[in-house]
Amino acid sequence: xxxxxxxxxxxxxxxxxxxxxxxxxxxxxxxxxxxxxxxxxxxxxxxxxxxxxxxxxxxxxxxxxxxxxxxxxxxxxxxxxxxxxxxxxxxxxxxxxxxxxxxxxxxxxxxxxxxxxxxxxxxxxxxxxxxxxxxxxxxxxxxxxxxxxxxxxxxxxxxxxxxxxxxxxxxxxxxxxxxxxxxxxxxxxxxxxxxxxxxxxxxxxxxxxxxxxxxxxxxxxxxxxxxxxxxxxxxxxxxxxxxxxxxxxxxxxxxxxxxxxxxxxxxxxxxxxxxxxxxxxxxxxxxxxxxxxxxxxx
Amino acid sequence: xxxxxxxxxxxxxxxxxxxxxxxxxxxxxxxxxxxxxxxxxxxxxxxxxxxxxxxxxxxxxxxxxxxxxxxxxxxxxxxxxxxxxxxxxxxxxxxxxxxxxxxxxxxxxxxxxxxxxxxxxxxxxxxxxxxxxxxxxxxxxxxxxxxxxxxxxxxxxxxxxxxxxxxxxxxxxxxxxxxxxxxxxxxxxxxxxxxxxxxxxxxxxxxxxxxxxxxxxxxxxxxxxxxxxxxxxxxxxxxxxxxxxxxxxxxxxxxxxxxxxxxxxxxxxxxxxxxxxxxxxxxxxxxxxxxxxxxxxxxxxxxx
Numbered sequence: 001x002x003x004x005x006x007x008x009x010x011x012x013x014x015x016x017x018x019x020x021x022x023x024x025x026x027x028x029x030x031x032x033x034x035x036x037x038x039x040x041x042x043x044x045x046x047x048x049x050x051x052x053x054x055x056x057x058x059x060x061x062x063x064x065x066x067x068x069x070x071x072x073x074x075x076x077x078x079x080x081x082x083x084x085x086x087x088x089x090x091x092x093x094x095x096x097x098x099x100x101x102x103x104x105x106x107x108x109x110x111x112x113x114x115x116x117x118x119x120x121x122x123x124x125x126x127x128x129x130x131x132x133x134x135x136x137x138x139x140x141x142x143x144x145x146x147x148x149x150x151x152x153x154x155x156x157x158x159x160x161x162x163x164x165x166x167x168x169x170x171x172x173x174x175x176x177x178x179x180x181x182x183x184x185x186x187x188x189x190x191x192x193x194x195x196x197x198x199x200x201x202x203x204x205x206x207x208x209x210x211x212x213x214x215x216x217x218x219x220x221x222x223x224x225x226x227x228x229x230x231x232x233x234x235x236x237x238x239x240x241x242x243x244x245x246x247x248x249x250x251x252x253x254x255x256x257x258x259x260x261x262x263x264x265x266x267x268x269x270x271x272x273x274x275x276x277x278x279x280x281x282x283x284x285x286x287x288x289x290x291x292x293x294x295x296x297x298x
Numbered sequence: 299x300x301x302x303x304x305x306x307x308x309x310x311x312x313x314x315x316x317x318x319x320x321x322x323x324x325x326x327x328x329x330x331x332x333x334x335x336x337x338x339x340x341x342x343x344x345x346x347x348x349x350x351x352x353x354x355x356x357x358x359x360x361x362x363x364x365x366x367x368x369x370x371x372x373x374x375x376x377x378x379x380x381x382x383x384x385x386x387x388x389x390x391x392x393x394x395x396x397x398x399x400x401x402x403x404x405x406x407x408x409x410x411x412x413x414x415x416x417x418x419x420x421x422x423x424x425x426x427x428x429x430x431x432x433x434x435x436x437x438x439x440x441x442x443x444x445x446x447x448x449x450x451x452x453x454x455x456x457x458x459x460x461x462x463x464x465x466x467x468x469x470x471x472x473x474x475x476x477x478x479x480x481x482x483x484x485x486x487x488x489x490x491x492x493x494x495x496x497x498x499x500x501x502x503x504x505x506x507x508x509x510x511x512x513x514x515x516x517x518x519x520x521x522x523x524x525x526x527x528x529x530x531x532x533x534x535x536x537x538x539x540x541x542x543x544x545x546x547x548x549x550x551x552x553x554x555x556x557x558x559x560x561x562x563x564x565x566x567x568x569x570x571x572x573x574x575x576x577x578x579x580x581x582x583x584x585x586x587x588x589x590x591x592x593x594x595x596x597x598x599x600x601x602x
Binding site: 032035036038039040042043044046047049050052053056064065066067068069110111112114115117118119122123124127130133134137139140141142143144145146147148149150151152167168170171173176200201202205226229230232233236237247248249251252254255262265266269270272273276277279280281284287288291292294 | 316319320322323324326327328330331333334335336337338339341342345397400401403406407408410411412413414415416417418419420421422423424425426427429430431432433434438439441444473476477478481482484485530533534536537540541544557560561564565570573574576577578580581584585
C-alpha cells in the first residue's frame with residue numbers, strides 16, 4: 001500500500017488507475033520501498049542517542065558501565081528521576097529556564113512586532129539607515145557583544161537574576177527583520193480602510209495588523225524559545241550560582257571527573273530536553289516552518 | 299501627530315512622515331539594541347586596546363593585545379581545530395541533500411514520522427545531547443568502541459585524546475546540524491517546479507539522472523545559503539566542546555575552538571582585553587570566509 005500515490009484510492013487496486021496517475025504524477029509510480037528503508041534506518045540512527053539516553057536513565061550505574069553494553073535494564077530504575085531533584089537544584093534551574101524563555105518570547109513578540117511594523121509601514125527620516133544599523137547586529141559574531149553585555153548587566157545589578165539572563169535576548173534584530181518581512185507582505189488596503197475610519201497608527205497596528213500576524217509571530221516565538229531554552233554561553237557568564245542559573249549550565253556541572261552518577265545524569269539531561277521535544281511533536285509543522293526561517297540567524 | 303483633515307489624511311500621511319509614531323514603535327527596541335549591541339561593539343573595540351588589572355583597574359596598552367595574539371601558541375591550533383570542525387560539519391551538506399530529496403517526494407507516506415525522527419536533534423539542547431554522546435564515545439564502556447571491538451579494533455580515547463576528541467565533537471556537530479540543513483534544503487526543493495521533472499522524464503531521464511540534472515543544479519542557491527550559515531555556525535563551536543569534554547579535560551588545550559579560547563580568556567583568566575582581540579579575530583575569520591564563499595559562488599551556483 002505504501003506505493004499508492006493518494007490515500008483515497010487505497011481500497012481500489014492501484015494498478016487500474018495507474019495510467020491516469022502516471023500522467024498527473026509522473027514520479028509517484030516508482031515503488032517506494034527503498035526510500036522507506038533508507039529513511040527509516042537513517043531516522044532511527046538520528047534518534048538513537050535519545051533512545052540510548054532513556055535506556056541509560058533507567059539503568060543502574062553497573063549496567064551503564066558494563067562491557068558489552070546491556071541493552072535493556074533488568075528492572076527499570078525509575079528512582080533515577082526523583083534522584084535528579086535531590087542531587088542538583090534541578091527544579092530551580094527548570095523554573096529559571098522557563099521564566100527566562102517566557103520573558104524573551106513575550107519581549108521579542110512585542111518589541112520586534114512594533115519595530116518591524118514601523119520599518120515596514122511608517123515613513124520617517126533615516127529609516128533605511130536605522131534599519132541597516134539594526135541588521136548589522138546579525139553580521140557580528142556574538143563574542144563581540146559578550147564581555148560588554150556582562151559589564152552592562154553587572155552595572156545594572158542584574159547578575160544572577162532572571163532579568164539579567166533574559167535581558168540581552170529580549171532585543172532581537174532577527175525577529176525585527178522577520179516581522180518587517182511579514183508586514184511588507186500584507187496588503188496596504190487593510191490599513192487604508194482603518195485610517196479612513198480615523199484610527200491612529202497604534203489602533204491600526206494593534207486591532208488590524210497584529211491579529212493577522214499569527215504565522216510570523218509563531219515563527220519568532222518558536223525560534224526564540226529554542227535559542228533561549230538551549231543557550232549555554234550567556235547564562236554561564238551571567239549567573240554563577242547553581243540555584244540562579246539555567247538547565248544548560250546546570251547540566252555541565254553534573255559531570256564530575258570521577259564520581260559521576262551516569263544514570264542520574266542521563267535522567268537530568270533527558271528531562272531538560274523534554275519540554276522542547278514535546279513542543280516540537282505537538283506543533284511539528286509550525287516548528288519546522290520556524291526553523292526554516294532560522295537560516296538567516298548566524 | 300498628524301493634523302490633516304479627514305479627507306486628506308491617507309494621502310498626506312503617505313507623502314510626509316508619521317510624526318512621532320515611529321519613535322513610539324521603535325523606541326523600546328532601539329534602547330535595548332543600543333545598550334546591549336551598539337555600545338558593546340564600541341566597548342569591545344576600546345577593550346582591545348586595554349589591559350585589565352587583577353582588581354578591576356584598566357589601562358590603555360596600545361597594540362599589546364594584538365601583539366600577544368600573534369605570539370600566542372594556542373591561537374594557530376584553535377584556528378585549525380575550528381576549521382577542521384567546520385569542514386567536517388560542511389561535509390554533512392551532500393548527505394542532507396540526499397535525505398531532503400527523499401523526504402520531500404510528493405505523496406510520501408509517513409513523512410511526518412520521518413520528519414520527527416530526522417528533526418528531533420534540531421530542538422534538543424546541545425549540552426544535554428553532548429552528555430549522551432560523551433557516554434557513547436566513552437573509552438571503556440561506550441557503544442562506539444564496543445562496535446569497533448567487534449571488528450577487532452581497540453578504540454581510542456574519544457574524549458581525552460586531542461585529535462580523536464576533535465573528531466568525536468565534529469561527528470556530533472554533523473549529527474546535530476543535519477536537521478536544519480534538511481529543513482532549509484526542503485524549502486528549496488519545494489520551490490522546484492514539477493514541470494521540470496515531467497520534462498526530464500519525457501526526455502527519458504531516470505530518477506538518478508533527474509537528481510543530478512534537475513534537483514542538484516536548481517538547489518544550488520539553497521546549498522550556497524546553507525553552506526554559509528553552516529560555516530558561520532561551525533565557527534561558533536562552543537557548547538558541544540564545553541559539554542562533551544568538560545573544562546578540566548587535559549586534552550582541551552589541543553582541542554579548543556576559538557570561541558572556547560575566547561571564553562576562557564575572558565571569564566576564566568579574566569583577561570578581557572586580550573579576549574576582545576580574539577573576538578575581533580573571530581569576526582575577521584567569519585567575514586573572510588563568507589566573502590570567499592560569495593566569490594566562489596559564481597562558479598557553481600545557478601540562478602534562474
